[in-house]
Amino acid sequence: MAEQNLKKVGLLGYGRLGQALATRLLTEGSQHGLELAFVWNRDPRRLQSTLPPALRLPDLGALGDRSPDLVVEVAHPKIIHDFGAQILSHADLLVGSPSALADRDTERQLLEASRKSGHSVFVARGALWGAEDISQLDASGGLQSLRVTMATHPDGFRLEGTFGRGPQEGPRTVLYEGPVRGLCPFAPRNSNTMAAAALAAPSLGFDGVVGVLVSDLSLTDRHVIDVELRGPPGPSGQSFCVRTQRENPAEPGAVTGSATLTTFWGSLLACGSRSTPKPGIQLC
Template sequence: MGLGAAASSQWRLDHRPANGRTWLSARSRGRHPDLVVEVAHPKIIQESGAEILRYADLLVGSPSALADQTTEQQLLEASHRWSHAVFVARGALWGTEDITRLDEAGGLQSLRVTMATHPDGFRLEGPLATEHSTRPRTVLYEGPVRGLCPFAPRNSNTMAAAALAAPSLGFDRVIGVLVADFSLKDMHVVDVELSGTPGPTGRSFAVHTHRENPAEPGAVTGSATVTTFWRSLLGCCQLPSKPGIHLC
């Protein structure tokens, strides 16, 4: 894997036992991982994330898990208690550092993330699962990211990463838009729109990025995002292990 890293164990979500403690099996075999990587489902983080932090740093591949306020608080408390870091992969979010810098400077006023793809690429739950797109392009959801994540846990990770990149807005004020578009059979399209506070002339700073990510038909993750996640993994291996939640 490079950087002196090696995989100690793997765990497939569809083989997960009822007690949700498969990740501990590596320790029971005498292995002591420095980093546990989640790329399965936000429920893994919600149910076991805080306990994982007792033993290792954690790389979260499903940022939508942190839309649950209890989960976010538990991770923060465990991180500080056991002095382990929570790294969160940025995924398909373009311009993460720029968003964070503007937010830290107090200049971020609004942030909106739109994700569009073919309906076959969605894995929806709850009320969104019953939505049927008959028009060429349908807005399935538009509102705070916190309200979307529970019903589109695998399709809202880019929006969740944006909420973490801009803590002054957070999950309640970053707006997420989920769009079903029948023309996007082999592509995920992510638009990020942000505006700053008005300047002396009354006009506001504004940025709009448009990201087209090739994807296999029906795939949840685009091909470029896989590469981005790998870079996040390599990146967090080079970062110091310090308490808190850190995008990488």
């Protein structure tokens, strides 16, 4: 593909996931019609040793000067809160921190900016298994309840404020069980899979999907995500039910599991291949 036809991709965030995406864009992006336009990070010092100066974006407010086609956020929900609408005035947006959308004002601002600009808001499914099946069942009216349990070692949590700082009650402790909207502000980096589920099932949404956050001392090398969904009772009184369990290998203390890196790359490629933007919020 000719270089002038490559879509320009900007990355916000240069942690483990951001570094993996940058590497793949640099080494094989052109095969997929993509090129890395810039990388921004909250701590710019992290960029200095690994990225050439031309790819570093010092000022997030100046991202429009790089003329991106797609901006990928893999930093923190606060970036979506503070800059999401501004980004959409320049480019499509792939949200890697869907917990940001648990905030009603943020969701409203993104929708308004998307409709005004015509740019799309994509949400990465991340570690959510069966997102399309959940969406289809929800659209057909066959989804009555959805519960997502995320369990990991306590070193893998990045919790806000005093949430979850109590003593470990044995080897396995339930830190939270309730509506996903109530969890996202306190565990913004550990609730993204639950937030993706809330977006996949709009009839339930952030207030109807149940999220369970579990600290498990035995999970030193993986994250475990259980998804349980049920349909309404049928004539016999029995309900349709699906339960899945996803074990995602993870380095000790890592927020992002290894398999999620591959899944996110697939989401990026899917967004980059869209030839016609579609305003609104959509899982990718």
